[in-house]
Amino acid sequence: MQGEHLEEYGPKWSDQRAERLLGALVCTVVALLLALIVTVIVRAWPSFAHNGLAWFGAGGSVEDQLNQVYLSGLGDAAHYVYTFHAWPLIWSTMLIVGGAVAIAVFCALFTSVFIVEFAPEWMRNVLQPVVRFLASVPSVIYGLLGVLVVVPFIGNHLVTESQKSSVAGVISLSGYSLLAAVLILTVMIAPLMVSIFSDGLRSVRPGWLEGSLALGVNRWRTTWKIGVRTARPAMVAGTVLAVARAIGEAVMLAMVSGSIAFAPNPADGLIFVYEPSRPLAPTIVKNVEALGSPPANSTLFAIAAVLLFSAALVSLTGWVARRAMRKYGATA
């Protein structure tokens, strides 16, 4: 047996060797992630060190600051400028991600309940491929449709002339707006949530649902009181994944958000949803050419570090929330 085996695969594929080889591969992948985290933090450090907590604060024009930072990098190292206050970018990220996630959670919850419990067979057979398709459309296609369809629609039909003239001295309302960004981002992240939410709903033990039905509770109430509650960890997992995706979305938002580092103020009334802005990730995309200048490089890596840290924080929050739910016997 042993001899035949060796003949077949050669000594190269001995078990120990294979285990060591695969182990080395796994260690490489882990090391790569560590290298990524360390690199991003090391590269970002000068920008954070020069600005301190003011990095996250407001003050001055972000565009001017980025330009100054870039130009200073062309001179000698003694005159590097790092001054950068990212608040408009952070605020824009919060508004867009928050808005999109809030809408998407609502839509995804109802849609996944529909798919798992209430849709007739034919509808289910249509809806599942549709959701999978929407999740796989490249973000640049969403961006293109946003720029050529959604943005002109908002600019020409939703924003009134009086609204445009009321802010004429500050910014122009051309349709590149929070509203466009939030709507398209919702369509991008909701399918992700739907697929994870429905997996969660499907894994609820039938006995629990049947128990409720046997007590005379109708199917709708049973689904919400038993099914959705039991599947809460899956809801959290799906939401976490969607938030991470939304925070990191760069290309589509670079196209439709207006790409102006402006902080829309909700205190101005509903007009703020028509105002342009630019989140953190698209700022990197728009300034890729500046990577050659050391201070600008550091500033862009600082933005990347903030993205990385927020994504990690979101996952951590989700993990804590799921852990807290585990004691109710909920399934993830």
Add this chain to the structure above:
Amino acid sequence: MELATPQAQSPSGPVAPPPTPRGPAKGAVEGSATWRLSDRIGLAICWALGLLFCAIAAGIVAYLFIQGIKFLRPSMLVTPATSGFTEAQSGGFSDAFLGTLIVGAMGISIALPVGVGVAVWLVEYGRPAALARITESTIEAIAGIPSIVLALFGTVIFSSTALAFLSRTSEGVVFGRSFFAASAMLSLVALPLIVASTREGLNAIPQHVREASYGVGKTKIATTRRILLPTARPQVATGAVLGLGRIIGDTAIVLVLLGATQNLEPTGGPFPIDYLRGAGTTLTNFVYETSPTGNLNQPQKAYAAAFVLLLMVLGLNAAADVIHRRARKAGTWSH
């Protein structure tokens, strides 16, 4: 059971067999007619949102098909892009099309072996347990890293002098933008999907199959290669197809790590290597640059390229579906 259930049901209406929450037979499901108004409104919201999703998807496909058929000429797929001020002057996007194929092939040929290897280690070996847990979190973390951050990380790796042979060098400065750089980082985008899907496939194989193989004297790795991986092939293939879709759909990494040129720009070296070391472009990058917010602003070209890209994505989705259905029909252990 059969006696008790009709009493729990609504008193009106015919006596129905006990309701089952999923996959019920026709006519066995309690209708919504007896529900309270609020519940029925909820169901209406469900229907509305379901139909809305269908409408959005249909809208995207129909709109891009109309625009694509209007503006796409077959010659565009074989004509390289040239600089020009009007849509008629600027040629086609053969280089972008070719770039997408190259990036897809290279990215998946890195991601597939690594992903399968990691998944096999996790399911079949997984010792020490601490490393297994760290690896799981690592894969999860890689899935959560924004691709623009991966792209920035790539600029650091591939600009190092040690990897100068993978891209162009001028005056001692390593350019760090090439098909090698972009594909390597893009493979990380596909990796988590392949690992997750392969693990699912391996986990679905009952333990007694492994034991039978060990019982006739096969080693672990022989069992994996000869029995487990072939059985899990549908899942591996599904993961690879989904990963490929992500790779060809990604824009941020291509934008940063492929040099964002209009054409393929071979640098020194023997034939295939010179192109792979050079900068280039892909369909996603082309769409980005030709959209009104890009540098070129030629929406007709953007529509044509987006249409081609959408067809590729639809094709990959269909392929994943076919693999899935075949596997189910073949009746392997896994679904």
